[in-house]
Amino acid sequence: MTPRNPLIIGAGPAGLTAGLELVSRGVMPRIYEASAHVGGLARTPSDGAWRVDPGGHRFFTRHEEIMDLWKSLLPHDEWIVVPRRSAMLVDRHFVPYPLKGRDLLMQLGFGTGLRGASNFMWSRFRRGLRAIDRPQTFRQWGIEEFGRHWYQMFFDGYVRKTWLADPDHLSSDWANQRIKPIDWRRPSRGHPADQDVFRYPRCGPGQLWDAAAAALTNSGVPLSLNSRIEAIRHDGQNWTIQLQDGNTASGDALFSSMPLQLLVHMLEPTPPKHIRAIAATLRHRAVITVAVALKKHYDIPFNWVYTPGPEFRVGRIQNYGNWSEALAPEGFTGTHLGFEYFTLPHDDLWVAGDEGLGSIVESDLQALGFDNSELEHVMIVRSQHAYPIYDPGRERNVVRIRDFLRLNHPTLHPIGRNGMHRYDNQDHAMLSALHSVARYFGENADPWQVNTDLGYHESGILRS
């Protein structure tokens, strides 16, 4: 029998989870990470006692096995429970999000409320009249779900700014999972377990992934940082990966969380031309998070503020003080914000350099009415492969690559968000890793079935 000596590309949530699962099944993998840190997109960059969460990573899941894994990695008192309080900043009003019927009708003035409500009822009436097909584009979906007026007010500009695409050119796939419908219920004082809350590692998401990496190295798993994989060969039996420095490593299976198009591009023997051409169409959006600490305290009762309007370049703002106090030095009494700028690799923002970004942030601070003369600390974090782009061809293209790899390379396991080119949160990236490891052991598991449920995903189980 061939010895089990699998290789893992990437030490983000998917790669580390694959590592933990392999170890728990008695197999010792080797992990190679291109960057100098673990955690991937869910890392927590720091500068002294300042910490930045580059996503704003809410921890929620419907999957017990993921919750158990999270709990096993960090002690109980390192987890905090944070109420989810998001808002959309529209016409200088913070409109709480997910949208509530009551706020839509009252907060923005009677005329606006009435117009929104009549548009909304019209779209519902049309939906009810005919057995319509699933909307194909984001714009169709948005108008059908919210009515033209509220769609335009809250989502059209936001999607243009964050997805950098015309809503007519975006598929509606992810919208059902990510955007909650309007809540028309009367506000109630329900049971705390029904509240919209999420879990959070006290020192940011990377705290969890640092703990996972520590557990792996304590078990003897070699985890190499600064080890970018640049070539991948299969000789019919084993995989050999080549690192940036020319070193190589071989194993019986390969778990890859690197972007799927780069994986196909690196593969030897070279995949057929049409597969390479399909892979080349898979694209990503990048995000630049600029964490700004202001000496002055501004009372913003939300942890997340969306800024759809054209008066801001920023797409979304994190209010880190409402995530965890441990993201700022002890005793900090000012305002710690994370400005998220969505961009494409190589566009003006991505190549702007720190100075160029500085002036953009300054004008956003001014547009928000903040005094930017009293900056205490600034940190810039760039995440290049932040969002797999969902254009209308994505689903079909990914399936064709999947089928090609399955047929020709059954011991190659693409895992995680970019590894499978899917809009996965941490829990789904982790699940795809668990299912891939099960498959490696010959079990009938299918990682590609993870995160295919089209219903709303943004909630999960909360247990103490």
Ligand SMILES: Cc1cc2nc3c(=O)[nH]c(=O)nc-3n(C[C@H](O)[C@H](O)[C@H](O)COP(=O)(O)OP(=O)(O)OC[C@H]3O[C@@H](n4cnc5c(N)ncnc54)[C@H](O)[C@@H]3O)c2cc1C
């Ligand atoms: C703005 C934003 C907000 C988010 N909010 C949430 C949230 O609220 N809740 C939530 O659960 N999730 C959230 N996510 C998603 C979460 O970050 C991802 O689901 C998770 O990080 C995916 O893990 P992964 O291991 O699949 O990929 P990644 O985190 O991308 O890790 C992949 C790793 O592979 C490495 N790698 C790539 N190429 C190579 C190579 N050639 N050689 C070696 N290593 C390589 C990378 O450096 C990286 O470390 C958010 C993401 C973003 C961008």
